[in-house]
Amino acid sequence: MAELGAPAGALRAYWALLRAQARGQASYRASFAVDLVSNVGATALDLVTVLVLFGVTRTLGGFDLRAALVVNALAACAFAVADLLVGNIERIKLYVRTGLFDAVLVRPLRALPQLLLMDLPVRKLSRAAFGVAVYLVVLAAADLAWTPARVALAVVAPVAAVLFFGSVFVVTASVAFWWTDSGEVGNAFTYGGRDFTSYPVSIYSGWFRALFAYGLGFAFVAYHPALALLGMADPIGLPSWVGWAAPLVALPACAAAAAVWRLGLRHYTSTGS
Amino acid sequence: MVISAVGLRKEFTVRVKAGRLRRVKRTVAAVDGVDIAVARGEMVGYIGPNGAGKSTTLKMLTGVLTPSGGEVSVCGLSPVRQRTTLARRIGVVFGQRSQLWWDLPLRESFTLLRHVYRVPPAEHAARLRTCRSLLDLDPFLDTPVRQLSLGQRMRGELTAALLHGPEVLFLDEPTIGLDVVSRQAVRGFLSALGATGDVTLVLTTHDLADIEKLCKRLLVIDHGRVVHDGTIEALHARYGSRRRVVVELDGPLEAPPEVPGASLAAAEPGRLAYDLETATVGDVLTRLPGALLRDVAIVEPDIEDVVARLYTEPPAATTPAGHGGLGAATGAP
Numbered sequence: 001m002a003e004l005g006a007p008a009g010a011l012r013a014y015w016a017l018l019r020a021q022a023r024g025q026a027s028y029r030a031s032f033a034v035d036l037v038s039n040v041g042a043t044a045l046d047l048v049t050v051l052v053l054f055g056v057t058r059t060l061g062g063f064d065l066r067a068a069l070v071v072n073a074l075a076a077c078a079f080a081v082a083d084l085l086v087g088n089i090e091r092i093k094l095y096v097r098t099g100l101f102d103a104v105l106v107r108p109l110r111a112l113p114q115l116l117l118m119d120l121p122v123r124k125l126s127r128a129a130f131g132v133a134v135y136l137v138v139l140a141a142a143d144l145a146w147t148p149a150r151v152a153l154a155v156v157a158p159v160a161a162v163l164f165f166g167s168v169f170v171v172t173a174s175v176a177f178w179w180t181d182s183g184e185v186g187n188a189f190t191y192g193g194r195d196f197t198s199y200p201v202s203i204y205s206g207w208f209r210a211l212f213a214y215g216l217g218f219a220f221v222a223y224h225p226a227l228a229l230l231g232m233a234d235p236i237g238l239p240s241w242v243g244w245a246a247p248l249v250a251l252p253a254c255a256a257a258a259a260v261w262r263l264g265l266r267h268y269t270s271t272g273s
Numbered sequence: 274m275v276i277s278a279v280g281l282r283k284e285f286t287v288r289v290k291a292g293r294l295r296r297v298k299r300t301v302a303a304v305d306g307v308d309i310a311v312a313r314g315e316m317v318g319y320i321g322p323n324g325a326g327k328s329t330t331l332k333m334l335t336g337v338l339t340p341s342g343g344e345v346s347v348c349g350l351s352p353v354r355q356r357t358t359l360a361r362r363i364g365v366v367f368g369q370r371s372q373l374w375w376d377l378p379l380r381e382s383f384t385l386l387r388h389v390y391r392v393p394p395a396e397h398a399a400r401l402r403t404c405r406s407l408l409d410l411d412p413f414l415d416t417p418v419r420q421l422s423l424g425q426r427m428r429g430e431l432t433a434a435l436l437h438g439p440e441v442l443f444l445d446e447p448t449i450g451l452d453v454v455s456r457q458a459v460r461g462f463l464s465a466l467g468a469t470g471d472v473t474l475v476l477t478t479h480d481l482a483d484i485e486k487l488c489k490r491l492l493v494i495d496h497g498r499v500v501h502d503g504t505i506e507a508l509h510a511r512y513g514s515r516r517r518v519v520v521e522l523d524g525p526l527e528a529p530p531e532v533p534g535a536s537l538a539a540a541e542p543g544r545l546a547y548d549l550e551t552a553t554v555g556d557v558l559t560r561l562p563g564a565l566l567r568d569v570a571i572v573e574p575d576i577e578d579v580v581a582r583l584y585t586e587p588p589a590a591t592t593p594a595g596h597g598g599l600g601a602a603t604g605a606p
Contacts (some may be wrong), residue, residue, distance in 0.1 A: 009391045016388035024376040103370050105337045107389055108360035242548075266339045269285055270332055 011098055013109055017117040025122050035123035040130045044197065046076055047134060061202030062235035066142050068200060070230060073131075073138035075197040075222040078161030080131035084124040086166040089173040090186060091119055096176045099270050112170070114263060142230070153244065154194055157225035161197075161245030164221050167250070167257035174257075177264030189216075197221045202235040217253065222248035275441055276311040277332060280343035280499075283329050303329045306343070307496030313440075314470040318488035319477045322584045326368075326497040327477040331445050334475070335365050348440055361390055368446035371426065372433045374417040379429050382412045383436060390437035397436055404432040407462050426454030427482050431462065432510045442466070444476035448483055479542030481576045493583055500583060505576060512582060514574030515548040518557050521568040530560040 049073050055067040080242065092115060095101040104114050105238060139154060140265075172186030193216070201213045201223040215220035220242075227234055228243025283304040283319060288296040304326040311317050316417050333345060334337040336352035336359055359560045365372070373382040387397045405411055408428040413421055421429065429446065434442060446455045447463070464487055467474050478484060484505070485493060491508060493501035501508055508514075518537060525542045532553030539545065547557050554571060 012388045012389060016385050020374055020377060020381070020385050022382075024374070100370060102332065102337050102367055103372055104333055105356065106360055106363075106365040106367075106372070108357045108391075109358065109389060268338065270329075271339055 010109065011029070014113055014117055017109075017114065017121060021118060021120050022122055032123055036126040038233070039124055039127035043076055043080060043127050043130050045133070047072065050198075055240075060142035060201040063200045063202070063232075067226065067230050067232060069138045070142050071200055071222050071226040072198045073135040074158060074161065074226055075194060077128075077131035077135035078158045078221065079165050079194040079197070080128040081122070081158070081164035082162045082169065084121065084128040086116060086169045087124070087190075088119045088121050089115060089169050090190075091115070092173045093176040096268065097180050101268065102270055105268075112264060139229075144229055145231055149244070153225060153228055157222075157229070157248045160250035161221045161225075163250035164217070164253045165190070165194070170257040171260050174260045174264040177267045193218050197223070200226075200235070217249045220249040274310050274346075275313045275315075276309055276475065278307060278309040278330075278334070278343060278345040280329065281307045281309070281333060281340055281453050282342035283326070283333060283338060284341040302341075302492075304333070304340075307494065307497070307499050309492065309499070311473060311475065312474055314467075314487045315490060316467040316474040317330055317476075317490045317492055318484035319475055319492045319494065320479070320484060320580065321477075321494035322479070323495045327494055330447055330494070331443050331475070331477060335363060335443055337480070361437060362440050364437070364439035364442040366427075366430050366434045366442070366444045366447050368427070368430075368444075371418065373426070373429055375419045376417060378415045378417055378419050379410070379421070382418060382429070382433065386433055386436055392437050396438065400438060401432065401560050402438050404435060407465065408432060408458065424451050424458070427451060427455065427459060428462075431459065435466075435472045439472065441475065443472045444474070444478075446478055447476060448478060455573050463487055463581050481580060485576060493580070495584060500508070504594065508576075508579055508583075512579045514579050515550060516554075516571040516574060518547045518549060518554050519570040519572060520545045520547075520557070520561060520566065521570075522561075522565045523567050524565055526562075528567070532560050 027147070045071075048067075050068055053060060058064065060068050089112075092101070095104065095115070101111075104111050104118075107114065135158065144150060168190055172189050173188060185208050193212070196212050201209060201219045204213065213223070224234070224238070224243040224246040226243075228240065228246070233240065234242070281304055282302060284300050287299055287301055289299050291297045303324075307326070307330055309330075319327055319330070331337065333340045334347050334352060336356035339353050347359060348362045349593050350362075352359055372386075373379065374385060377385070383401060386392075387394070392400075405414070408431060410428060410432060413425050413429075416425075418426065418429065425598075431447070444463070448459055451459065460483060460544070463474065463476070466472055467487060474487070476483065476487070488502055491501065491503065491505055492499055493508070501511070503511075520534075522543050522545065526545075529537055529540045529545050531554070532547055534551055535547040535549050535557055537545070538548045545561075553571075558566070558569065
């Protein structure tokens with residue numbers, strides 16, 4: 001039963017949800033302002049960590065400060081944006097446990113976008129904006145040999161990284177459909193993934209690197225694209241085209257996230273009464 | 274048929290403690306082969322004890338839960354696969370879950386729902402106007418939902434479920450926790466809504482007065498199975514509920530007279546009670562000495578008694594032949 005103009009109507013519906021959400025948050029002005037400031041602080045602190053590290057060493061996994069900052073800024077900026085757009089999906093735990101998810105499912109809208117818009121954390125906007133600004137400054141300061149391909153990669157890589165982190169958020173949150181009291185386990189992959197991604201993969205080793213970097217694909221989020229942007233050879237020894245192809249991992253990541261989410265929905269058991 | 278379900282099942286896996294650390298997985302059928310057919314404009318009461326599977330059935334009909342087995346269609350759609358299409362054609366009131374936005378005034382929730390359901394402004398305004406007058410919403414239309422009383426909120430929920438003009442309205446315990454006045458308001462509103470014949474109503478409740486006031490048809494579920502599907506009268510007939518004639522007399526009788534087709538239920542000096550089987554009230558009265566008659570009362574059978582009996586009797590005696598939960602443990606989570 002396809003309807004004419006259905007996508008536009010749906011968009012208007014989502015837009016209305018978003019406006020309602022913003023209005024709800026605006027009623028708590030003081031805490032909103034505090035959140036805006038503290039969120040910037042958190043990202044700034046990540047950056048300071050890198051600077052402190054390079055206070056004690058000249059290179060980190062074959063990366064000098066300039067190169068390490070590209071990796072860090074790319075990861076931080078993408079994570080902050082993904083956290084803004086998708087991060088609040090972790091509240092699904094609450095919805096599933098209390099059965100409030102029922103109310104989401106009886107509305108004529110897709111469940112995932114509804115959830116994202118219903119609690120979009122506008123206060124995380126500052127963090128995302130700061131992340132993007134740092135990324136731009138680091139790129140400008142990194143003294144890259146710009147080519148049209150590099151410009152394209154500099155734009156595509158963070159977008160793909162946002163999709164990748166977003167997928168990780170969705171997959172880890174979907175665990176709640178099977179395991180209601182999943183607690184903080186998901187954070188190992190979301191925040192853990194961000195921390196892993198923020199440093200050159202070459203500093204890790206063994207099974208840990210194999211699992212996180214290549215098994216789960218975190219190496220393709222910031223590390224390999226940064227190598228391509230910087231024109232550096234991979235200290236681990238992968239060919240240079242990997243960096244250019246890295247953004248493509250976002251596609252299987254999104255597909256996997258969609259599949260897990262859909263499976264989770266089917267598995268949703270609601271609560272009594 | 275607006276609603277049709279054949280052999281509808283829902284199983285849950287529960288982990289049962291077995292020993293100090295070990296837990297055993299067990300499959301429990303909350304809904305165990307339910308058949309439902311509801312025609313357009315019907316008002317159906319869906320009742321059963323706690324944990325019988327009422328809410329689970331409703332959630333499968335609305336696309337919230339995926340059935341473990343069986344066929345189900347609502348408005349000709351498959352509830353889970355076509356959930357968002359179906360959602361626009363049904364209204365749902367879960368008494369214990371709000372559809373409204375907690376921090377926003379009631380009025381704004383309604384406006385939001387207009388966008389969510391994509392209702393043309395004129396239609397929306399007309400329906401809201403009707404609800405405002407019938408449910409008396411105006412005094413609290415600008416109050417944030419979190420500050421509403423339960424009765425006010427429920428009136429808001431009913432409005433929210435109706436603003437998009439649903440063909441079917443599912444109500445899960447719409448009167449739970451309400452005071453007498455609010456309960457009557459909700460009941461009166463639903464009764465008027467059902468009388469229009471445009472909306473099919475399915476409601477679960479523990480309050481049998483809801484059923485008596487609203488529903489001609491009654492579906493009783495127990496242990497995940499339908500144990501009665503029919504009118505309230507049919508339920509009474511099946512369980513031998515009888516009308517009772519209570520007669521007050523001015524003086525004592527030596528022996529209460531025999532009445533064919535009625536049985537003597539109580540005999541006290543000055544007061545007799547007969548349960549009617551085939552006899553009429555007139556049959557009883559003609560057998561009594563008219564000079565002694567002071568007062569006559571006719572007591573209708575109490576549905577609470579029948580249903581209480583239905584819940585406590587073993588389901589095997591009352592289950593219609595058909596699906597048995599093959600290999601599944603019955604019981605409710």
